[in-house]
Amino acid sequence: MRCTQCHEREAVVFLTQIAQDQVIKLHLCERCAAEKGVETTASLGKTPVGTFLASMGKGLESGAALPAGIDPSGACPTCGATLSDFRESGRLGCAECYRTFETALRDLLRRLHGSSRHLGERYAPPGAPAAESEAARVAQLRDQLRVAVETESFELAAELRDQLRSIVGEG
C-alpha cells in the first residue's frame, strides 16, 4: 500500500486519528510519519522506551561503568541478547534478561508504568512449596527495606513497608 501523504513510498504506519471530531485514516511511509511526529522506530528517541534505549546504547559505546554483576560484553548469559538487541527490537530475549539488565530495566519500567513493583498475584512455580517462597519473599523485602532506609530512599521504603504489611498482616 502506498503512503497517502507522498504517494511514492510503501506505507508502514497505519494510523487512525481523531482530530476535530473526525476519524482520519492515514497510511504513511516512515519518512512522512516522522515528519508528522508519529512515533516509529525512526523517531524512537521521542518515546520513554526510545530515550532509554538510545541512552543505553550510548552508555555502552562510550564504555561507561556497568553495574556490578553485568557481563562487560553486555550479553545475557542465558540467551546471548545484548542491550543493543533490545534497543533494536524492543523485546527481551528471555527471563534471565530481566536479571541481567535489572538496574536499567527498573528505571524503564518506572517510566513506562509509574512503578517497577509488581503488586498483583504472587506466583510459585510447580514444586516450590508456597509457604517457603512466601517466607523467602518476606526476607527479601525486609532486606530491601533495610537498604532503602540506609540509602534514605524513603519513597521506596514506604512502598516496601506496605508490601510487607500486605503479606504478613498489619501486625
Added chain:
Amino acid sequence: MIDLSLLPDGGMAWLDASGPGSHLVLSTRIRLARNLATYTFATRNNLADREAILRDVLQAARETVSLRNALNFRLDQLERVDRQLLHERHLISRELAGIEESATVRSGAALLVQDRVGVMLNEEDHLRLQGLRSGFDLEVAYQEVDRLDGELGQRLPFAFHSEFGYLTSCPTNVGTGLRASVLIHLPGLVLTKEISKVLQGLAQVGLTFRGLYGEGSEVVGNFFQLSNQTTLGKTEKELLDHLGKMVRQVIEYEEQARAVLLRDVPTIIEDKVWRAYGLLRHARSVSFDETMNLLSGVRLGVGLGLVDQCGMYALNKLLVHTQPAHLAALEGVRPEDPDLSVRRARFVRALLEDEAGRRGQSP
C-alpha cells in the same frame, strides 16, 4: 476449511447480546501474558523450542478443567482464509494470524479454545491466556481466565520475578501481564462530536483505545476497544476496577449524548437511522466497511427504540457474518471473490427481511 460449528455456539457465545450492558458493550476480553521460564522468548527461540512449548502446554492443558476438552488449531497448518476466520472471531490476534500484507504465520503458532477461555501459543509471549464474555462483564471474564492461569501455573513453570512480576517479551506487559478490554459502541459521542474529549480524558487516566480488532486495527462502525495501558504497580483487582469505573462513566456519557440527540435533533437522528436500515434492506452491493457503518446506525436506532424490525442478536449476527472470511465461508467462495459485495448485500437483505417477518412487522 475449518468447521467452526465445532466451537460452542460457533465460538461466538460472547456475541449473543445476552450479557450485562449489551446494548452498548459487545464483549469483554481479558488476556494474561505468560512465558515459560525454561525457554527463550519468541524473538530468540527456534522452531524446536516452539514445538517443545506446544508439547508442554498441550500436556498441561489436558490435565486442566478449563481446557481439557479444548479444540487445538495449529495455525501454521491452516490456510490463510481459516486464520482470517479465527481472527474475525476475535479468537486470535492479527500477529498470530499472520494475515498482514507480506506477513507470514509463525511456525508453531497455535490456538487452544474451550467455551469462553483460550490460549494463544507462540504469540509475542509463549502463552496469551484469554477470557471472553458477552456484554460488560470484567469480573466473570477475569474469574475464568484466572482459574485457567492457576491451573496452568501449577503445571508449568511460568517466568516470574519477585520484584517485576510475570516476565514478558515486551516490558510494556510485565507485572500482571493483564490487558482487559471492553468493546463498546459509541455513536452518540461520535455524532455529538464529544468523542475526542472522552478519548483524551481516558488517555489521561491511563487507559487506551483501539479499533474493532484490537491492536493495530482501525476504528470502524463507531466501535472502540477501551483497555488499560499499564500492567505493573497495581493489583489485578485495581486495574479491573479502574477500567470498570471508567467504562461505566463512558456509558453514562454515551447515554447522555443519545438523550441530547433525541431531544435536540430527533428528526435528523430518525432520518439517519432509517436511511441506514433502508440501505441495508435494499442495497444490491455493499462493502464491509459500509456495512459496519450502516449497522452502527441501525444499532443506534434499536438502542433508542426507534427501530423494532430487528433485535441486537440479529445485528451481532450480521456483524460477524458480513466479515470477508465469514461471508466467503457461508457462500462457499474465496474472500477475494469479486462478487463478495453483491453476496454480502443479498445476505444482509435476506436476514433483515426474515427478522422483520419474525417480529411480525413490515416496514
